[in-house]
Amino acid sequence: MAISVTKLDLPEVLLIEPKVFGDSRGFFLELYNKKEFSEHGIDVEFVQDNFSHSIKGVLRGLHYQALPMAQGKLVRCIKGEIFDVAVDIRKHSPRFGKWVSAILSEGNHHQLYIPAGFAHGFCVLSDQADVLYKATDFYAPNLDRGILWNDPNIAIDWPIKEALVSDKDQKLPLLKDAKDLFIY
Numbered sequence: 001m002a003i004s005v006t007k008l009d010l011p012e013v014l015l016i017e018p019k020v021f022g023d024s025r026g027f028f029l030e031l032y033n034k035k036e037f038s039e040h041g042i043d044v045e046f047v048q049d050n051f052s053h054s055i056k057g058v059l060r061g062l063h064y065q066a067l068p069m070a071q072g073k074l075v076r077c078i079k080g081e082i083f084d085v086a087v088d089i090r091k092h093s094p095r096f097g098k099w100v101s102a103i104l105s106e107g108n109h110h111q112l113y114i115p116a117g118f119a120h121g122f123c124v125l126s127d128q129a130d131v132l133y134k135a136t137d138f139y140a141p142n143l144d145r146g147i148l149w150n151d152p153n154i155a156i157d158w159p160i161k162e163a164l165v166s167d168k169d170q171k172l173p174l175l176k177d178a179k180d181l182f183i184y
Contacts, residue, residue, distance in 0.1 A: 003033075004016070004017040014112070016110065016113060044136045048137075049135075054129050061120055065143050068143075069137045076132050081124075087099045088118055089181050104122075154175055
């Protein structure tokens, strides 16, 4: 598969760049290869694939799932472009409340691996975006949690002027008030 894996400023969050084989007919790439991902330290089992379609300006997040069914995610944008974010929500972590981001797009084919212990969110930069992500555990509505996307103590520098946010996400707590955080 030949992937390039880069640790971001939150070193548990990994930017994955697959090798793209292209010619005048189009291109081919492997999105996931368990053996190669394991060789780069992503030795997890993915059990669920999710799909999201959004229009420009939509902001989803910041979401996480509590223990005992915490989810790691492998996120990719197959149409359009998104600004993808991970926030360290592990109490006592030296990076607690810090965030990292990456641009994921149909053009760059990059993926972001976000392990359990991090909240995830993204905003859509293009007219539309289709996002696929693998999860390491099944969705459990009773363990669904989140943090307010514009928490001033996290201070994510979202690259959009006006965010289209769901009612549910607008009512999420600040990080300091969030429940069921992880322990470093």
